[in-house]
Amino acid sequence: QSALTQPRSVSGSPGQSVTISCTGTSSDVGGYSYVSWYQQHPGKAPKLVIFDVSKRPSGVPDRFSGSKSGNTASLTISGLQAEDEADYYCCSYAGSYTLVFGGGTKLTVL
Amino acid sequence: EVQLVESGGGLVQPGRSLRLSCTTSGFSFGDYVINWVRQAPGKGLEWVGFIRSKVYGGTPGYAASVKGRFTISRDDSKSIAYLQMNSLKTEDTAVYYCTRDLGLLSAFDIWGQGTMVTVSS
Numbered sequence: 001q002s003a004l005t006q007p008r009s010v011s012g013s014p015g016q017s018v019t020i021s022c023t024g025t026s027s028d029v030g031g032y033s034y035v036s037w038y039q040q041h042p043g044k045a046p047k048l049v050i051f052d053v054s055k056r057p058s059g060v061p062d063r064f065s066g067s068k069s070g071n072t073a074s075l076t077i078s079g080l081q082a083e084d085e086a087d088y089y090c091c092s093y094a095g096s097y098t099l100v101f102g103g104g105t106k107l108t109v110l
Numbered sequence: 111e112v113q114l115v116e117s118g119g120g121l122v123q124p125g126r127s128l129r130l131s132c133t134t135s136g137f138s139f140g141d142y143v144i145n146w147v148r149q150a151p152g153k154g155l156e157w158v159g160f161i162r163s164k165v166y167g168g169t170p171g172y173a174a175s176v177k178g179r180f181t182i183s184r185d186d187s188k189s190i191a192y193l194q195m196n197s198l199k200t201e202d203t204a205v206y207y208c209t210r211d212l213g214l215l216s217a218f219d220i221w222g223q224g225t226m227v228t229v230s231s
Contacts, residue, residue, distance in 0.1 A: 003154070003175065036217035038155070039206050043223055044206060046147075047157065051217035060151050097160075097171040099145075104154040 001094055004029065004102035009109040017078040020089030020105045023071060028100055030071035034093035036074045037066060040104075041086045049088075050075060077107070085109040112136035112220050114208050119225030122198055130225060132191040140164055143211035145218060146182060146193050148204035148227075157220030158206070159192060164185035165216055176202075200231045 005023040012018040022029065022037075029035055035053045038046035048057050050066035053073065063079045073092070077084055088101040118130040126157035132144065143166065146158040161182045170182040181194040191208055205226050209218035 034216050038218075040155075045221040046218075047221070048217055049220050051212060051219075057219060090156070090216070091155075097215060098173065099157040099160075099215055101147075101155045101157060 001028075001098060001100050002016065004090055004092060004100055006088075006090060006102040006105045008103075009106045009108065010079075013109055013110045015079050016080050018080060018107065020075045020076045020077075020090075020107070021072040022075070022092075024092055024100070026074075027073055028092040028094040029068065029073050029090075031059075031095065033068075033094045034104045035047065035066070035068060035073040037064075037073075037089065037104060039084075039086045039088045040089065049060075058092045058095050080109055082109050114210060114220055114222035116206060116208050116225035118139055119206065119227045121228045121230065123231050124198060124200055124211045126193070126198055127196045128198065128227060129195070130193040130206055130208075130227070132193070132222060134186070134189045134191070134210075137210070137222075139184075140186040143214050144182075144184060144191040144208045145211055145215075146191075147207045147209055147218070148223075149207070150204040152200075153204075156204070158193070160211065160215060162214065170171075195227070198227075200229050201231045203227060 035049040040046040054066040094100045145160040205224040212222040
């Protein structure tokens with residue numbers, strides 16, 4: 001199972017919006033509605049920010065939103081804040097009771 | 111407070127075995143699927159495997175990279191999940207996290223702090 005494809009890095013200024021893409025295939029992202037996104041600050045455990053493509057766990061600001069089109073899922077962070085600077089990972093169900101992660105994207109807040 | 115705490119990591123030689131534990135509290139452990147995820151130094155996240163809750167049959171599943179070498183189990187009476195790692199390779203060096211699943215391989219809403227496993231001679 002190949003890792004999902006994410007851009008290595010994205011950046012934005014405070015207050016702006018950024019979108020991180022996550023491209024898979026019809027066997028994973030395109031085939032199921034089980035795409036999740038995780039935020040990881042250096043030295044910390046990941047934190048769930050989006051599940052089931054577009055749902056937000058309680059406590060996650062509504063600045064975080066998720067969507068999917070075909071084989072590509074996206075995470076959009078609007079109104080960027082300094083504390084959003086982190087690594088972001090997508091994850092998708094890949095059939096046959098397996099999961100696959102993306103390679104990760106480093107978000108820099110300029 | 112919902113908590114997952116991993117333990118058992120350390121330095122181990124290639125070919126040897128190690129067992130990690132994931133001790134949980136603050137929720138009804140038996141109702142949840144538990145996953146293991148690892149992260150090699152400076153690298154991304156990699157899903158290792160999972161164990162179903164009893165309602166889903168209580169059986170495990172694995173990533174291809176560890177199938178046949180790793181075994182995941184659970185003791186619902188102690189609220190602990192285990193990751194038995196055999197025939198360890200240098201490429202198994204990573205921080206290992208246990209996670210609580212929102213459903214069955216849907217998303218991980220709670221993560222432990224991780225335990226480091228170093229495979230080296």
